[in-house]
Amino acid sequence: MRKLGMGRSTGIYVIIALLLAVLPFVYDDRIILSLVMQVFIFGIFAMSYDLLLGFTGIVSFGHAMFFGIGAYSVAIVLNQNEATLFYLLLGTLLAVAVAGIVSFIAGVLTLRLQSHFYAMLTLALAGLFMVAAEKMRSLTGGNEGFVLMVPDMFIDTSGPTLYLTCLIVLVVFFFLVRRFTQSPVGKVLMAIRENEQRVESIGFSIMYYKVIASMISGIVASIAGVLYVLSLQFVDTSVFATDVTLDALLMTIIGGVGTLVGPIIGAGIIEFAHHWLSDLADVHWIFKRWIILFGIVYILAVIFFPRGIVGTLQEIWIKRKYKKQQGKEATKDKNEAAS
């Protein structure tokens, strides 16, 4: 039965992905399309965050670091060489390598401690990366960043090529990460989230698992950074900012911690809410202060959807099932009593 359910959800995801893939050919509001593309990019990023937070129970306050590593690796490689696909791939490999190494080190240093140490260490590291990007001005142009050339096929950032690339990367990583979370290793991660000490005493070394989670998460995040810089054709130190981490965090929480689709939906909600609320500025003066409304959305989300959108839906679904079951049992009891 579970197998069947799994197949069905996969089917639904594939259909949604296909619908999104034809979107740019039937709908030509470029601003919406580029917004959707941002949702893909931040969906990947938030998903990587959820792998840490939702599945392994690790909080990071410096996840932007990996995003920034991805962005700067590609930007610098493309800027220092020719803007060809080859160098793009090379930059991406560099991003993955650097993100992998940094997440490995951060993980090894702090993951044996309580989880907020990882949070704070990554915060510190992200800060140091930001300063480094600022200081290495010959490479990075300092905090004002630089405009970069991208391979020809991606020059039209609002065209379908980049859009489809982002979508494909999202879909691929979604299924990879999902498979990962449902693998035996994924199950151990969830167990670690629940009770670390107990995981050790049933024979798993938690350090390996936490470092694996940290690395995979960091690498996936760096891929999001790569796409981001492609979509922006510009990079500056703001990619390392705490705001970026907080965005991922908010997307994850709003969508539903520990659900994988949740963060992607969260990314969609935040990007679109942001867009629409800020666009309303002329309808009424209050919308000029749309940030207030945005903040209120967060507050209401916690109060009414404490487990995020997807988490809350799941909960409702489970409750329904339970009620039904109860109902069945009750009628069964009655029947028995009657006989």
Added chain:
Amino acid sequence: MKALLELHDVQTYIDQYHILHDISFEVPKGEVTVLLGRNGAGKTTTLRTIMGLNPAAKGSVQYNSEDITKLSPYKIAKKGIGYVPEDQGIFEGLTVGENMRVAMKKENESTHERMEWVLDLFPDLKTFWKKPGGQLSGGQKQMLAIARAYMNENELLLIDEPSKGLAPIVVEKVMESIQQMKERTTIVLVEQNFLMASRIGDQFYILDDGQTVHQGAMEELQENETLRKKYLGIA
């Protein structure tokens, strides 16, 4: 005699789960009432409902003829009800001494006397006075939980499985202490140690699947083997 505590048709939900279906019983003043029943029968939930920690959705809890069903836990506690929870409720980061201090509503002569009495009862607590509660052994935690509840002048004590994890000699001490407390305090006891329950209980209720299914005087249960077999699975 007027009952100190009465539960009428109490029903309790935890989240969406219907845990207590129909609990009714009376606790006469000055006696020890024992709740018995298998794992998951709802004993702990019943005590929590009385304390207001899982308030009843239907039915009522009367204390001193006053309806306390919907009161918040601290108000209920203030009315003179003490509680020893099943999981001991130790403040793990606070030392033994601090655990005791938090529990004391006020400090005066009588609490000092009580303190001495309690520390005589459980000398271990004195030894480990400055140790964080989280580092105590299982049995020591249990002692601390009981000791805390003894610190105040309570009219009613709800005690959930006090003998759990205690060495036989300490179990005996706890029994004695409950017997001493009985002179001043009414007690509701959840206890799996039948020997202990039968020695200090005056009357019993048996819970099953969230319902009170049987009640009687303690002697009745001691004498009636079929009853014991039926509800408790022991001879």
Added chain:
Amino acid sequence: MDLFFNLAINGLATGMLIFLLAAGLTIIFGLMDVLNFAHGGLFAWGAYSGVWIYDISGSFLVAILGAIVTGLLLGALTEWLIIKPVYGNHVQQILITLGFMLVLSEMLKVVFGPNQKSAAPPAYLDGSWQLGDVILIKYRIFIILVGALVYGITYFILKRTRIGLIVRAGVMNKEMVQSLGINIRLVFMLVFMVGSAMAALGGVLLAPYSGVIYAEMGMEFAILAFIVVVIGGMGSFTGSLLAAILVGMAQAFMAYYVSELSLAVNMLLMFAVLIFRPQGLFGGKGEAA
């Protein structure tokens, strides 16, 4: 030597200012285990309301009191509306307090206008004394004194009364504390109000210090406060004081002697502490004081 004194005194003053900022956070975080990202917002509101009151009343003392009252009121409101539903859940605390932070900062612009505001110390705290080549800036000495006072009073309350104990117990096991007849909800609210008032006090004192206040100041300084709390050891009140002073001093001396690294001082300090002494400089047994 004069140079050393100048740097040290200014470092100390900066440290005390950071401490005032972090003190509320430590209390709320250390005692109540609440990650309050709106702390910076409360701080900014303290600054704005204080400066506003100073402008209309002309009395710095009234301004300070006004900021404290603002802090208390906002603290009560925050606890009641925002924090109450999320005790014990860090993830939700982050989301809801960040949301509230946005509201608080942006409301500043609605109420006080979007421009930055200037603030100057009152005449009796303006200027400096010169002793040889050592320059004592009056306002900074004042900050050091206020910081010491706040520390002393808070330390006394935490050590000498049952309140600190009750709050910590309440965090470890709220149900049990309630079962002991304590209205932990009320206690939490009071503590939160005090923490917010400290933030507001920090805000109003910062205003003349840096000469200017702006709506985004909250977030900027809140991160600094968090860093100090971590360096000091989560929840250690004395730790925060010492860590704040350390950060203040480090900023002053690093800027002088290793100015290339001055951008990274805070992060490097935190990095070093996390690697070599992860429980924080003064953290240990979860002592609140």
Added chain:
Amino acid sequence: VGCSSDDTASSEDEGSGEDTGSEQEETSGEDAGSSSEPVKIGVLASLSGALETYGVQTKRGFELGLEYATDGTMEVAGRKIEVVFEDTETDPKVARQKAIGLLEDEGVDVLVGSSSSGDTKAVLPIAKQHEKVMVVEPAVADSITGADWNKYIFRTARNSSQDAVAGAAAIADEGVEIATLAPDSAFGRDGVGAFVNAAKDLGADIVHQEFADATATDFTANIQKIIEADPDYLFVIWAGANTPWNQISDLKLQEKGIQVSTGAPDIAALKTMKPLVGMEGFTVYYHELPENEVNDWLVKRHEEEYGEVPDLFTPGGMSAAISIVEALKKTEGDATADSLIPTMEGMSFDTPKGTMTFREEDHQALQTLYKITLEEKEGYDYPVPVLERKLSPEETAPPIQNGQ
């Protein structure tokens, strides 16, 4: 869906100044070239967030500029002018999205913006892709007309180098010893670099360069070092909220014979500079400084409209509007880049700051800057910039940095 922006300030609400462009009809962005169609201008500015004040100044200036340049008709060469303002939120990502929206969904012919250099840089490549002219205002980074420049980019704002040259002109002279203090960022470093060159050209000695953490609250160490260097002047380049002014005065720099000099900021920030009364420096604009009709009109209209005087970047917004309208007059309404670029290269136009000229090589507008002293004045709650002398466009012309 629902994203078509309604904030077009069309001629209907001319003179109302309020941005209630509610009667805006949908316009298709296609073939904007035909002369019956309105010319559409998209303005990117930080209308919320940290740079909100700058964004609002630009917006007001731009609206008034159109009004001025078209004599209130909001038409040029028979074509109506429509403006769409978009808020970049000082976030390059948003800036870019908004720019794409303006170009592709709104079909604007010319872009203007924006308040931060980062936002602007993120938009430069899009202007190029879409082959649309972009007038940069008020972002200052040199690289916009330098390394990151493309031929579609014009700038009415002054750039960092111009600031620096003006700053140098205000104080540097043969044998004068100068120390600098600036934030440790690209903005600060570029600015100091340009200043140092300009000051040296004028014969001054740079005795010390100090860079400070822009978010720091304590500048004691930095100021100590400057005191030790014992210059005649301290030239400060500062942007950002935590200002060093209080400490500069508390540590008695002036009494130690060190004169402080800097660029005067907008009025809100001037209020924080009370300790610097007497300072010599320069400014981009202060409404009492220029003497010309355009400025008189601006000050008057601005006071009517908003009840306050124009501020630092208001004339910039106005200049951008004027430059576009003037260019369109010359092309007779042809808003394509092909005809606008040659027209605008070398074009001179009258602005509240006097005549500006887009330099042919890098499209940077050469313009007047002002040497001032800050003085206390009756009726002002901030130190008032008082004119010492005008620094002519030629005098402040920055080096050409785009390799042309």
Added chain:
Amino acid sequence: MESIISTKDLTIAFGGHVAVDGITIDIPEKQFTSVIGPNGAGKTTFFNLLSGQLSPTKGAITFNGEDITKLSPTKRTRKGIGRSFQITNVFPNLTVLENVRLAVQSKNKVRFQMLRHFTAYKQFEDRALELLEQVLLADKAHSLANNLAHGEKRKLEIAMLLALETQVLLLDEPTAGMSLEEVPAILDVIRRIKEQGDTTIVLIEHKMDMILDLSDQVLVLFHGQLLAHGSPEEIMNNETVQSAYLGGLYDESSA
């Protein structure tokens, strides 16, 4: 008799307080050893040392002739020392079935498989369900562990331990808080394992009847030291044990 675990002068001190004090003991293979002693005697701490949760300040532990004093708990579990905990220690937000399945997975050494779906390991699930049947918890298989009553959690704890199929089982008060009715069922489970005869069991309990019923040998700890050591009968008749540990209660209960 072969000994499977031996300790030599095993000692641990927390600050000044010596919780386990120079214990030298051989635990015979495939036998049932019980550990008794007053509260705070150091029984749980002794277990923590054996299973690696704590490392000793002094002394050594050998397992199957190999020195394991420095090994992590994980390594020791893999080598064959499994334990249950005195305080309930499960994965609260996973279902009962998942709790057990994780242990089964560990037993089968599926550790770093990250690409196959977990349902590909159907046999794990079957085995987990089988274990839940054994401890009378099958009907709760799909509840969250968090929602179990106390006694039910104890049973889950045992199921997880059994899933590891280790050579040695360290049981720390497995039946504390379990209802009278169900204790016999759990005892049956333990007894069955004992009768299969290939597992070494070490049990901490305060229920004397259980100890008497099951044990081959009994260790008595007192203030961290090994006070006595012998057959159940010998121990019951030891006067010090009588007065310090049992008090009067035991006599009556056995009577």
